[in-house]
Amino acid sequence: MSDAQPAPATPPAPATAAVSAPTPSVVELHVTKGAAGWSEGVHEGTTARTGPRAALVPGRPSSTLERRDARGAEQRWRSARWTSPEQRxxxxxxxxxVSWNADVPRGCWVRVEVRATRSDGPRTPWYPVADWAATDEDIAPASAEPARDDATAMDTDTLAVRADAAAGGVRLTAFRVRLTLCRRPGARAAPAVRRLAVMASAVPDRDAPPPSPPGEASGVELAVPPLSQYAHEGRYPHYNGGGAAWCSPASLRMVLAAFGRHPERSALAWVEPGHDDPDVCHAARRTFDHRWGGCGNWPFNTAHAASYRDMNAVVTRLESLTAAEGLLAAGLPLITSQSFEEGELPGAGYATAGHLMVLSGFTADGDVVAHDPAGRSRGTVRRVYPRRAFETVWLRTTRRRADGSAGTGSGGICYVLWPEEADARRLRALARVGVG
Structure with missing residues (x-):
């Protein structure tokens, strides 16, 4: 679930060499986009917009629903709904x-729900995922309250088979997503969902993922501006306690800035004059989950990233540092999610139950260059972490806490961001990890 913040090509093998079978992938990313993708499914007042900005948009809204607005007042909203085909x-x-990229102007918001088919026969309920808007002026964007059935649970941003059911062999074999597009009565503006991504995974329980040798990104370091979350310590404590918990929005701002995306000056007018890096405060406010109470809701972060001009973003898992190297070699930094005890990641100097940082490069020897927002100043944000230690704390799913209790790991969760103007090399690298 969400983080608990508080080179040259390898030459072909000789024809006579034995070639081992590739390891089956345990991660699938299903993406809906384009006019053709949005034309499928069940439309109840929605339609597929064609052209270069293809998207799911309201047609003739079919119904209304009630939801409190950002001031807490009951508000009736015009709504239109789309349900995806079942994806096996x-x-x-x-x-x-589930993650999404949407253009949501003032007066509008989007509701996201998901339902899965279980291997033992039943379908899960329609689990609410989130009510999301690009700002907090119309609604307070929020994930749904945790919910469960006898084998699965929806918590903040992840629909998971519960451990006891998974041990008994229960799996998710298919899914559908439902999107409800909402706007104030009389509003001319309308929401438009450009991309819907569902990452399905079956990462095995592991405390030590297989090691990977240095690869094509050895010696590659991308130009990422350093930003420290601790520059904002104590600021705006109503957003998850302030900057000390803002690793995710600080990491997001580093990558967006690397791609030349910055908030409009008018969007920063609420930040007190004299604050360093007011864009980090802005990102914290825009990623804050008003139900969960944190800035580390994974799809809220990618949705915010994609609200910038011609930006795309998804939540996915990568299965190795080798996969990450392909993206870095093409000029695409990653934002990775990891948890560890002090000393498990040499050079970090802290422990964390969940932390985001930017994977920005690799040394010539294959160690990881990270822009870690836990650095207390800009000058200490760039770090070099040992390759094996980094891939362990990022890719594992289980771990042992300092007190001896069992903890969890993200299993390779990351945010992948890329601009619409991505060149052919970047697009090929994205396609190799199932992102497009």
């Missing part, structure tokens, strides 16, 4: 994470 999974999954 190649590899039955234990987790689903």
């Amino acid at each position: 999974l190649t590899v039955p999954a234990t987790e689903l994470v």
